[in-house]
Amino acid sequence: MAIKRTNIMEMLLSELLKGKTIYDDDGVACLIDSIRFNVKTNTVYCSDILGNTLMFFIDDTIDIETLGVMTNDIDTSKIKRVKNKTR
Numbered sequence: 001m002a003i004k005r006t007n008i009m010e011m012l013l014s015e016l017l018k019g020k021t022i023y024d025d026d027g028v029a030c031l032i033d034s035i036r037f038n039v040k041t042n043t044v045y046c047s048d049i050l051g052n053t054l055m056f057f058i059d060d061t062i063d064i065e066t067l068g069v070m071t072n073d074i075d076t077s078k079i080k081r082v083k084n085k086t087r
Contacts, residue, residue, distance in 0.1 A: 009058075010037035013044060022046060022054060023063040030054045 014035045021031050030052060036045040042058040056062055
């Protein structure tokens, strides 16, 4: 096992996106092999096994291929506010 210096956001992105396919604006696919996240610029760098790299900002929307079903809308009538309890 190797030790790698990283931040929590990079760890989460790596766990969520590694092995997934994302697409650039031209529709070119990138099967993610490694991820780097720059905290100061909020930039995500995704590389495939050939070294091709895609870059996007953390608040950008990206095209991703996934097996799961993603919900498009949230039913706002069912949203409840969580209140903090007094101690």
